[in-house]
Amino acid sequence: MYIYDEVDSRIVKERVAQFQGQTDRYFAGTLAADEYLPLRLQNGLYVQRHAPMLRVAIPYGMINSTQLRKLAQLSRDFDKGYVHFTTRQNVQFNWPEIKDVPEMLRQLADVEMHAIQTSGNCIRNTTTDQFAGVIDDEVVDPRPYCEIIRQWSTLHPEYAFLPRKFKIAVNACPSADRAAIAVHDIGLEIVKNAEGHVGFKVFVGGGLGRTPIIGSLINDFVAEKDLLTYLEAILRVYNRHGRRDNKYKARIKILVKALTPAVFKEKVEAEWAFLKDSENQLTEQEISRVKAFFTAPAYENLERNCAEFVAAQEESKGFANWIKRCTNDHKVDGYRIVTLTLKKTGIPPGDATDRQVDIVADLADRYSFGEVRVTHDQNLVLADVREDQLHALWKEAQAVGFATPNLGMLTDMICCPGGDFCGLANAKSIPVAEQIQLTFDNMDYLYDLGEIDLNISGCMNACGHHHVGNIGVLGVDKRGQEFYQVSLGGDSGRDASIGKILGPSFARADMPNVITKLIDVFVENRSEDELFIDTYRRIGMDPFKERVYAKAD
Amino acid sequence: MPKLINLTGDQANTFELLAKDYEGDVKANTIVPMAFFMANREAVLNAGNVGIWIDSEEQPEELPETAKTLPVIAINFPKFMDGRGYSIARYARERLNFEGELRAIGDVLLDQLSYLKRCGFNAFDMRDDVDTELALSSLGEFTEAYQASNEQPTPLFRRR
Numbered sequence: 001m002y003i004y005d006e007v008d009s010r011i012v013k014e015r016v017a018q019f020q021g022q023t024d025r026y027f028a029g030t031l032a033a034d035e036y037l038p039l040r041l042q043n044g045l046y047v048q049r050h051a052p053m054l055r056v057a058i059p060y061g062m063i064n065s066t067q068l069r070k071l072a073q074l075s076r077d078f079d080k081g082y083v084h085f086t087t088r089q090n091v092q093f094n095w096p097e098i099k100d101v102p103e104m105l106r107q108l109a110d111v112e113m114h115a116i117q118t119s120g121n122c123i124r125n126t127t128t129d130q131f132a133g134v135i136d137d138e139v140v141d142p143r144p145y146c147e148i149i150r151q152w153s154t155l156h157p158e159y160a161f162l163p164r165k166f167k168i169a170v171n172a173c174p175s176a177d178r179a180a181i182a183v184h185d186i187g188l189e190i191v192k193n194a195e196g197h198v199g200f201k202v203f204v205g206g207g208l209g210r211t212p213i214i215g216s217l218i219n220d221f222v223a224e225k226d227l228l229t230y231l232e233a234i235l236r237v238y239n240r241h242g243r244r245d246n247k248y249k250a251r252i253k254i255l256v257k258a259l260t261p262a263v264f265k266e267k268v269e270a271e272w273a274f275l276k277d278s279e280n281q282l283t284e285q286e287i288s289r290v291k292a293f294f295t296a297p298a299y300e301n302l303e304r305n306c307a308e309f310v311a312a313q314e315e316s317k318g319f320a321n322w323i324k325r326c327t328n329d330h331k332v333d334g335y336r337i338v339t340l341t342l343k344k345t346g347i348p349p350g351d352a353t354d355r356q357v358d359i360v361a362d363l364a365d366r367y368s369f370g371e372v373r374v375t376h377d378q379n380l381v382l383a384d385v386r387e388d389q390l391h392a393l394w395k396e397a398q399a400v401g402f403a404t405p406n407l408g409m410l411t412d413m414i415c416c417p418g419g420d421f422c423g424l425a426n427a428k429s430i431p432v433a434e435q436i437q438l439t440f441d442n443m444d445y446l447y448d449l450g451e452i453d454l455n456i457s458g459c460m461n462a463c464g465h466h467h468v469g470n471i472g473v474l475g476v477d478k479r480g481q482e483f484y485q486v487s488l489g490g491d492s493g494r495d496a497s498i499g500k501i502l503g504p505s506f507a508r509a510d511m512p513n514v515i516t517k518l519i520d521v522f523v524e525n526r527s528e529d530e531l532f533i534d535t536y537r538r539i540g541m542d543p544f545k546e547r548v549y550a551k552a553d
Numbered sequence: 554m555p556k557l558i559n560l561t562g563d564q565a566n567t568f569e570l571l572a573k574d575y576e577g578d579v580k581a582n583t584i585v586p587m588a589f590f591m592a593n594r595e596a597v598l599n600a601g602n603v604g605i606w607i608d609s610e611e612q613p614e615e616l617p618e619t620a621k622t623l624p625v626i627a628i629n630f631p632k633f634m635d636g637r638g639y640s641i642a643r644y645a646r647e648r649l650n651f652e653g654e655l656r657a658i659g660d661v662l663l664d665q666l667s668y669l670k671r672c673g674f675n676a677f678d679m680r681d682d683v684d685t686e687l688a689l690s691s692l693g694e695f696t697e698a699y700q701a702s703n704e705q706p707t708p709l710f711r712r713r
Binding site for chain 1: 633634635636637639640641643647648662664667668669671672691694695696697698699700701702706707708709710711713
């Protein structure tokens with residue numbers, strides 16, 4: 001994991017001091033509320049429906065046990081004893097007092113964490129694959145590049161007041177895209193060219209929200225030394241030419257669409273011509289410096305599938321299921337990647353209590369070199385667990401509710417905080433998730449259904465990524481009532497696609513029934529082990545539509 | 554009347570800012586809109602004591618190279634959330650190689666000064682109630698930055 005040097009630490013601390021001053025002026029009445037607003041947003045502080053919300057960055061999802069314990073402690077000292085992990089590898093406190101936030105930031109800075117640019121119209125936290133660095137199927141570890149982007153984007157003087165928020169995601173895995181780069185403002189795919197040199201395929205203008213669009217490829221090989229100058233060129237074109245007259249048309253996707261990707265690319269490359277050979281060109285030395293923080297931990301020399309591990313799976317079906325569902329192959333023999341699920345029925349997806357966070361920290365220390373990753377589907381990952389210790393870990397994880405073996409299944413939903421917490425939401429999302437989890441509580445049946453992404457957003461802002469759910473649910477306001485619009489066919493992975501709307505929306509009470517009908521149509525039409533998304537792509541929308549909207553005879 | 558400050562303190566504002574639709578003669582000690590300058594280049598440049606201002610939606614790429622000899626270039630921020638002026642400033646400094654007074658005008662807030670300075674501004678038209686001491690001290694809130702910028706052309710990674 002990246003470790004701050006004196007300069008990194010100083011910058012974060014100076015930012016805390018600056019924010020303390022701004023907050024003091026706000027309380028003293030010398031800084032107007034509307035002028036304080038963008039300043040606090042750029043420090044992750046929103047004012048929500050019930051209380052302020054502080055969003056803290058977990059850069060590209062990496063967090064260590066010391067940092068986790070700090071989050072738990074802050075949630076006890078300044079909040080209601082729980083935190084919420086988001087879909088963009090951030091963590092949120094839902095109930096802090098504004099006056100306490102500078103102190104919270106000060107304490108976060110002590111453990112090398114910050115809330116810089118977690119909100120506002122600026123470059124946000126860069127995200128990547130939660131399995132970065134521990135899977136075989138990876139061009140190179142994407143995290144050093146994410147850290148280089150983090151540093152470049154942190155307090156960038158030119159891009160603090162962009163037309164709209166700006167999100168960058170990086171993927172380095174050829175067979176899967178767990179970072180959903182196609183639906184980001186910039187998606188970077190790490191590739192190697194014919195000479196074996198590392199570079200980036202650059203996608204621009206993807207996004208969800210009101211106008212979901214898949215990003216356009218504008219350059220199929222930007223060399224690693226040119227990473228920052230190319231990003232700089234894209235941002236400058238966007239900052240100058242992105243729309244500012246209508247916040248719903250202000251994302252880069254609208255600009256790219258209006259200009260066409262080809263013309264957008266021309267503008268970027270014209271700008272890049274000036275920047276390419278500047279001092280911003282990355283040096284070998286800097287790339288090596290940052291890479292040196294992401295070296296392999298002290299793995300033991302182990303055999304794959306040791307007898308103890310095999311026997312434990314034979315003895316316990318529950319353990320075997322969990323291994324199959326919640327763990328992945330590791331590039332090093334004798335280790336597996338474990339996903340701890342935060343999707344137990346009745347708990348808002350992504351929420352964890354202070355006690356649970358402390359326990360995760362403890363599990364990380366004892367089983368996984370003290371490091372944890374936060375995933376974009378709101379779960380936590382212990383990336384380096386020895387196979388012979390998996391059974392013990394499973395027992396402990398079960399005891400705290402982290403081992404519901406529903407990873408990737410229908411009930412492992414992505415869900416925004418919704419109308420229970422968020423001032424923007426049209427409708428509640430968490431109760432819908434809970435109803436669905438209660439309806440589909442038979443684990444064997446869920447396994448039979450296979451992987452289905454069900455994503456729920458409480459409003460058009462699409463924090464629950466409903467457009468890319470195989471089944472997407474969007475909260476809408478219909479004459480003051482909460483209704484839910486359902487879409488089918490979204491996919492955030494390799495074959496990224498945006499879901500299509502099924503038809504008129506439904507009342508909350510009808511939702512479990514609607515989902516049941518959709519699943520029934522899938523089961524009846526499925527061939528063998530076909531996944532929901534593949535059945536949908538084969539048979540289309542009509543059979544689902546007919547069933548759900550059929551008049552009762 | 555806005556209060557003009559530069560990197561060292563309060564300044565007397567010796568230039569009159571002319572409206573965007575100004576039509577008429579070139580007057581000494583004024584800042585004329587970019588469109589006026591484009592239509593009256595020679596007269597403005599020959600005056601020697603006339604500057605120009607660029608609005609946030611205007612294209613600085615259209616300026617002639619001779620614009621770098623102007624005594625002052627002002628860049629307008631219609632709203633402080635409109636960040637186009639930061640990029641326009643860098644264009645003026647880094648492409649046009651303008652070395653004179655680069656002034657931020659319009660909705661310029663104290664908490665933006667440090668970013669503005671890093672993009673090349675060295676004068677700021679502030680509200681008249683701004684505390685100059687506080688404004689100047691905000692310029693020193695950060696002792697280091699990652700990026701290359703107008704005030705530090707070498708990014709941190711080349712200095713580590």
